[in-house]
Structures are given as C-alpha cells and as structure tokens.
Amino acid sequence: MAYPGYGAPGGGFPGMPPQQQDPLYGYFSQVAGQDGQISADELQRCLTQSGMSGSYQPFSLESCRLMINMLDRDMSGTMGFNEFKDLCQALNGWKATFSSFDRDHSGTVEGHELQQAITTMGYNLSPQAMNCIMKRYSNHGRIPFDEFVSCCVRLRALTDQFRRRDTSHSGNASFQYDDFIQVTMSV
Amino acid sequence: TFFHNAYQWFHSVDADRSGFINSKELKQALVNSNWSNFNDETCLMMINMFDKTRSGRVDLFGFSALWDYIQQWRALFQQHDRDRSGSISGTELHQVLTQMGYKLSPQFSEMLVQRFGGRGGSHGIQLDRFIQACTQLQSMTQVFRERDTGMTGNVRLNYEDFLASAVTRLM
Numbered sequence: 001m002a003y004p005g006y007g008a009p010g011g012g013f014p015g016m017p018p019q020q021q022d023p024l025y026g027y028f029s030q031v032a033g034q035d036g037q038i039s040a041d042e043l044q045r046c047l048t049q050s051g052m053s054g055s056y057q058p059f060s061l062e063s064c065r066l067m068i069n070m071l072d073r074d075m076s077g078t079m080g081f082n083e084f085k086d087l088c089q090a091l092n093g094w095k096a097t098f099s100s101f102d103r104d105h106s107g108t109v110e111g112h113e114l115q116q117a118i119t120t121m122g123y124n125l126s127p128q129a130m131n132c133i134m135k136r137y138s139n140h141g142r143i144p145f146d147e148f149v150s151c152c153v154r155l156r157a158l159t160d161q162f163r164r165r166d167t168s169h170s171g172n173a174s175f176q177y178d179d180f181i182q183v184t185m186s187v
Numbered sequence: 188t189f190f191h192n193a194y195q196w197f198h199s200v201d202a203d204r205s206g207f208i209n210s211k212e213l214k215q216a217l218v219n220s221n222w223s224n225f226n227d228e229t230c231l232m233m234i235n236m237f238d239k240t241r242s243g244r245v246d247l248f249g250f251s252a253l254w255d256y257i258q259q260w261r262a263l264f265q266q267h268d269r270d271r272s273g274s275i276s277g278t279e280l281h282q283v284l285t286q287m288g289y290k291l292s293p294q295f296s297e298m299l300v301q302r303f304g305g306r307g308g309s310h311g312i313q314l315d316r317f318i319q320a321c322t323q324l325q326s327m328t329q330v331f332r333e334r335d336t337g338m339t340g341n342v343r344l345n346y347e348d349f350l351a352s353a354v355t356r357l358m
Contacts, residue, residue: 069302077301129351135243136231136358151358158353162346174343177331182295184327184353185320186302 024050024088028081037078040065046084052091054099056107056145063150069186070157094152097121098145108142117148123155157187193254197247207244210234217257217315220273225315232319233257260318274311276300283321299324326356 027050031042038046043064053059059067071083079087097120099105101113109117111134118125118133125133137147161183165173175183200216201208208216210230217225217233237249237256245253263286267279275283277297284291303316312320330352334342344352 075298075301123350124347125354126347126351129354132355132358135235136228154358155350155354158350159346162349166346171346172343173346173349174341175331177328177335177340178291178295180331180342181291181324181327182298184357185295185324186298187353187357 022085024085025081028084032081035078037076037080038084039078040068043068043079043084047091050088052088052095053145054095055105056095059146059149063146063153066150066153066157070153070160090152090156091149094149095145098148102145106142108144109148111138111141111143114138114143114148114151118151118155121152121155123159154187158184161187193251194247196254197250207242207246208250209244213245213253219313219315221313223313226319229315229319232322236322257318260321261314264314264317272311274313275317276311280312280317280320284324287321289324323357327353330356 027046028038030049031046032038040061041064044059044061047053047064048058067087068077068079071079071086097117098109101109101117114134114137115130118130133151134143137143137151139147143151162173165175165179196216197208200212202212210227213230213233214224214227217230219225233253233256234243234245237245237253239249240246263283264275267283267286268275269279277293277300280300281291281293281296284296299320300312303320304310304312331342334344334348
C-alpha cells in the first residue's frame with residue numbers, strides 16, 4: 001500500500017519533482033515524446049507556443065537547429081528540458097538586449113546597432129570580424145530578431161567550447177587539429 | 188568550352204545587363220540536382236570568394252572562376268554520390284574527405300552532414316551545402332596551419348583570435 005503522507009500526484013502538491021512546477025515544463029512536455037527530448041521542429045513549436053519570440057517573428061527552423069547544436073553535448077540532435085530552460089534564459093537576455101536597440105519597435109536593428117549590441121554582450125571582435133557578421137546577417141542594412149539570435153547562438157557556442165578548453169581561465173586554450181576542426185565546424 | 192557555358196549563364200542571370208551579379212542573382216544561376224536553388228549562405232560565400240572588387244558582386248571574370256570552382260566540386264560530388272540520389276551521406280562524405288587527404292573520423296563526417304544538412308541531415312547533403320562544408324573545412328584548416336608554425340598539430344590560441352578566425356571564415 002502506498003504511503004498516504006506523500007499526497008496524490010498532480011498539480012502543485014508538495015513532494016512533486018521541481019521541474020513539473022516550472023511553467024516552461026508545460027510547454028516542453030506538450031511537444032516532447034516519451035524520451036523527454038525535442039528536435040528542431042518541436043523546439044520551433046515550443047518557442048512559438050510559449051511566446052519566447054515575444055512580439056517578434058517566430059524563430060526559423062534553421063535558428064532552432066543552431067540552438068539545439070549550441071547545447072547539444074551528446075551530439076544527439078535533440079534537447080532535454082534542462083537544456084531548454086538554459087536556452088530560454090539565454091533567449092530572454094538576447095531579447096532584452098535586442099529590444100533596447102530596437103527603439104522604433106520595427107523588429108529589426110541597424111548594422112551599427114548590431115555592433116553595439118555585440119559589444120554590450122561582452123564580445124570584443126575585430127573590425128574585420130564585425131564586418132563579416134554584418135554582411136552575413138543584415139538584409140538591406142537591417143537585422144531582424146531571428147537573425148540576431150542566430151548570431152548570438154553561434155558566438156555563445158564558440159565561446160562555450162573555448163572556455164571548456166581554457167582550464168586555467170587565462171584567455172588562452174590549446175587545440176589539437178582534429179578538435180579545432182570539430183569545434184569550429186559544428187557551430 | 189566551359190568558359191562559353193559560364194558566359195552564357197552569366198548573361199542569362201545578369202538580367203539588367205549591369206555586368207555584375209550579386210548574391211541573389213547568383214542564387215538564380217546555381218541549382219542542385221533536384222533543381223532547388225543553392226542556399227543563401229553558399230551564394231554569399233561564393234561572392235565573397237570571387238569578388239575582387241569588394242562590392243558584393245562578381246563580374247564576368249569573377250563568375251568564370253566561380254563557375255570553374257563549382258564544376259570541380261560538382262565532379263567530386265557526382266563521383267561519390269554513387270546511388271545518384273543528389274545527396275551525399277555521412278559515409279560518402281567521409282570517403283570524399285579521405286580522398287582529399289584529410290584524416291578525420293567517420294563521426295566527424297556524420298556531424299557535418301547533420302550540421303549542414305538542410306532538413307536535419309537525415310537525407311544527406313546536396314551540392315550547395317557540400318560545397319559550403321568542404322570550403323569552410325579548407326578555410327578553417329588554413330587558419331590552423333597559419334598558426335601551427337612549428338607543424339606540431341597543436342596550436343595555442345587566445346580567445347579573441349579564436350573567435351575572430353571562426354567568425355570571418357564561417358559567417
């Protein structure tokens with residue numbers, strides 16, 4: 001016979017696993033299968049339904065694929081709930097940065113604003129690298145939110161990979177060829 | 188001759204007769220075996236590689252070199268697309284990279300197909316993404332070589348250099 005003091009399963013009772021009390025879990029579990037993992041198109045649905053893109057256009061499938069890659073430690077091509085929570089936290093940060101520059105609420109920022117946003121987030125890129133980013137992400141001189149997020153995801157993924165190899169926190173890391181190629185080509 | 192073909196293609200795509208082709212116009216000229224147009228990233232990459240004028244466009248001479256470049260990759264692609272599916276699998280890509288002299292793992296090729304594959308990679312990669320992946324691989328190898336002056340197979344990078352190299356070659 002089950003111990004009566006545990007209470008019944010369901011919403012809000014004490015003793016429930018913490019993740020089920022998280023509002024994000026509702027959106028996640030709606031699209032995730034039995035394995036508790038979501039693929040890129042399921043992530044796209046999840047982000048749309050939970051309103052993560054705010055008043056901006058929903059995220060493209062390509063962006064969602066990049067997001068999964070960013071947090072995909074086991075190279076499974078899917079994302080679990082904890083990774084999803086990390087992603088939402090990052091997205092909220094990027095959304096706040098973006099909207100602080102999107103003063104006319106057009107859903108886009110200009111080239112120089114993208115540069116400022118990237119610097120604000122702490123990235124110290126060379127003028128040449130900045131130029132590449134602007135050419136890659138701007139459409140007639142403007143960068144929409146979805147593309148901004150794509151850029152942030154890739155910068156963050158590269159940074160995370162570098163940090164993992166900079167064990168002495170010196171700002172320097174050693175790379176063997178295979179590892180260097182693996183890291184840079186997977187982002 | 189191939190130049191004759193490039194010339195014809197150039198003029199069919201340069202509709203406004205400006206003498207230049209930009210990334211969007213290039214997209215009209217380049218197709219995969221299922222007639223889908225090349226993806227935007229590959230078109231942009233091609234323009235960057237062959238634009239000597241730094242104007243974001245290629246002229247006829249730039250386009251001829253670009254065309255030649257693509258034909259060489261297309262030949263390699265077709266050589267390894269044994270089932271003529273118009274897509275290359277992770278296994279087939281591994282054979283391509285081995286033939287090119289790389290000693291990277293089969294898992295790496297699977298990862299590339301996943302990463303560059305348009306539809307989650309489960310159907311392999313088409314010609315456009317194949318060219319994109321191979322070109323970027325060559326580019327990042329070049330980055331590594333430039334810094335591995337002692338030819339040890341090992342480099343020590345600072346964060347800014349690492350990030351800038353990755354960004355300029357991959358974006």
